[in-house]
Amino acid sequence: MSTPARITHFIDGKPWHGPAGRTGPVHNPATGEQTGTVDLAPAEVVSAAVRSARTAWREWSGLSLARRSQVLFAFRELLNARRHEVAALVTAEHGKVLSDALGEVTRGLEVAEFACGIPHLLKGGYTENAATGVDVHSVRQSLGVVAVISPFNFPAMVPMWFVPLALACGNAVVLKPSEKDPSAALALAALWKEAGLPDGVLQVVNGDKEAVDTLLTHEDVRAVSFVGSTPVARYVYETATAHGKRVQALGGAKNHMLVLPDADLDLAADAAVNAGFGSAGERCMAVSALVAVEPVADDLVARIAARMAKLRVGDGTRGCDMGPLVTRQHRDKVASYLDAGVAAGAALVVDGRDTAVDADGEGFFLGPTLFDRVEPHMSLYTDEIFGPVLSVLRVRSYDEGLALVNANPYGNGTAIFTNDGGAARRFQNEVEVGMVGVNVPIPVPVSHYSFGGWKQSLFGDTHAHGTEGVHFFTRGKVVTSRWADPSHGGLNLGFPQND
Ligand code: NAD
Numbered sequence: 001m002s003t004p005a006r007i008t009h010f011i012d013g014k015p016w017h018g019p020a021g022r023t024g025p026v027h028n029p030a031t032g033e034q035t036g037t038v039d040l041a042p043a044e045v046v047s048a049a050v051r052s053a054r055t056a057w058r059e060w061s062g063l064s065l066a067r068r069s070q071v072l073f074a075f076r077e078l079l080n081a082r083r084h085e086v087a088a089l090v091t092a093e094h095g096k097v098l099s100d101a102l103g104e105v106t107r108g109l110e111v112a113e114f115a116c117g118i119p120h121l122l123k124g125g126y127t128e129n130a131a132t133g134v135d136v137h138s139v140r141q142s143l144g145v146v147a148v149i150s151p152f153n154f155p156a157m158v159p160m161w162f163v164p165l166a167l168a169c170g171n172a173v174v175l176k177p178s179e180k181d182p183s184a185a186l187a188l189a190a191l192w193k194e195a196g197l198p199d200g201v202l203q204v205v206n207g208d209k210e211a212v213d214t215l216l217t218h219e220d221v222r223a224v225s226f227v228g229s230t231p232v233a234r235y236v237y238e239t240a241t242a243h244g245k246r247v248q249a250l251g252g253a254k255n256h257m258l259v260l261p262d263a264d265l266d267l268a269a270d271a272a273v274n275a276g277f278g279s280a281g282e283r284c285m286a287v288s289a290l291v292a293v294e295p296v297a298d299d300l301v302a303r304i305a306a307r308m309a310k311l312r313v314g315d316g317t318r319g320c321d322m323g324p325l326v327t328r329q330h331r332d333k334v335a336s337y338l339d340a341g342v343a344a345g346a347a348l349v350v351d352g353r354d355t356a357v358d359a360d361g362e363g364f365f366l367g368p369t370l371f372d373r374v375e376p377h378m379s380l381y382t383d384e385i386f387g388p389v390l391s392v393l394r395v396r397s398y399d400e401g402l403a404l405v406n407a408n409p410y411g412n413g414t415a416i417f418t419n420d421g422g423a424a425r426r427f428q429n430e431v432e433v434g435m436v437g438v439n440v441p442i443p444v445p446v447s448h449y450s451f452g453g454w455k456q457s458l459f460g461d462t463h464a465h466g467t468e469g470v471h472f473f474t475r476g477k478v479v480t481s482r483w484a485d486p487s488h489g490g491l492n493l494g495f496p497q498n499d
Contacts, residue, residue, distance in 0.1 A: 006036070011204075021040070041205045056198055086187050096323050111165065139479070143475060147216075149228070152180040153284065159175055165465060173202050216240040230456050257414070291404055305349055314359045341391075349371065355367020411454030413435040416428075450462075451466075452468075
């Protein structure tokens with residue numbers, strides 16, 4: 001077993017070489033081996049990174065849009081060329097299979113491509129002669145230093161939801177990735193530097209609650225983009241807004257897939273398996289609750305179970321379908337839901353603890369698990385399990401299924417499977433969820449639309465990327481100007497009226 005490598009911060013354009021202080025372990029989840037030791041930044045290190053970013057922001061925000069876009073285009077080319085390297089880092093620390101890791105890098109790349117159009121996205125409005133001799137125009141300007149705090153499950157894509165747009169809008173960014181799999185974020189920061197981003201404009205500080213709390217309360221941090229579990233998202237939102245910051249805090253999820261009796265059941269079964277067990281269920285858009293409108297449940301459960309038997313579980317570098325969970329602790333927590341489900345009376349159709357695993361060592365594996373006859377009061381349903389556990393709930397009608405989805409406190413993603421266009425149209429109108437799929441199980445919006453849930457899946461008003469992202473990372477200013485003959489001056493204390 002080799003000595004774990006030190007993983008440190010990336011500050012002012014280079015790896016940080018100060019004293020390590022508190023550290024945390026980073027594992028290869030497929031083997032269970034500790035491969036890295038990540039520095040957990042104390043408040044002083046985070047504060048220094050923010051102050052330095054503030055200095056770098058002044059110059060960066062003053063650069064022409066042409067110069068800023070050149071950096072974005074260069075980054076896009078570099079990441080496209082090195083996407084396999086970044087994906088390999090994701091697999092090594094998160095555990096998801098390589099093809100899936102490449103998919104997440106590619107979806108992140110889409111946001112960089114969207115950000116390349118920033119000159120167009122930042123165009124303001126202009127009104128000539130709004131009043132006699134008076135013109136009005138609007139601009140959007142950068143905020144300053146913004147913080148991005150990301151979760152373990154998309155170590156490349158989630159930072160990419162925010163960083164390219166925040167930079168394109170002229171901000172400096174302090175990124176705090178998950179301490180469980182920090183290397184992909186560091187690799188991205190190195191690519192930004194290679195693309196020509198000036199030192200200090202993107203800082204990566206590794207850390208835990210201490211680093212996050214410093215960012216949420218620092219006077220020079222203007223906005224916070226957070227993604228993680230709902231309790232932490234709520235805490236981040238409340239703390240950072242209390243300190244005067246603009247916040248978008250994306251939280252957890254319980255995503256439902258509603259299958260109507262007229263649906264193509266093979267399509268629905270494929271979708272349930274793909275969306276339930278891809279990335280070992282560690283996706284905020286994973287389907288964890290399949291709501292079957294009777295009489296299709298028996299048939300659907302049989303089709304899903306047959307497909308699950310074909311899945312290969314193991315080390316993500318070996319061409320398997322599904323990898324391990326991120327840590328041993330998380331694996332054990334997810335496994336505890338299997339006992340709880342059985343004790344509560346749900347029917348355990350496929351037990352992931354029995355799955356054969358293709359990996360060396362003591363990886364954090366739990367195979368795909370299927371429960372039938374799950375009831376809304378069971379912890380299988382009430383909790384976000386965030387693992388490869390799919391629960392089937394049986395309902396008698398579309399209305400009963402819709403009511404179930406809408407009563408759930410989360411509202412991230414949902415999908416309906418049907419061949420009835422009218423039912424699908426009703427669902428997309430009536431469901432209280434931010435992202436809806438029609439015969440599409442994981443409806444992650446493309447980068448020119450915005451990503452975000454409703455209810456306890458998002459605190460704040462603004463979703464990620466797309467034009468909402470541009471608005472989040474800028475503030476508007478309206479200029480009213482008159483270039484009139486000086487003889488038109490004169491005193492008038494009345495409120496300005498347009499004529
Ligand atoms: P997490 O909430 O444990 O951690 C997220 C970030 O917050 C990490 O950077 C972590 O270091 C930090 N953090 C953790 N505890 C903290 C605390 N007490 N105070 C301050 N900071 C803290 O989430 P996770 O386990 O890394 O990620 C999985 C969660 O993220 C799931 O709930 C998932 O649904 C959610 N998620 C949501 C979306 C979305 O778009 N809504 C996307 C991805 C993941």
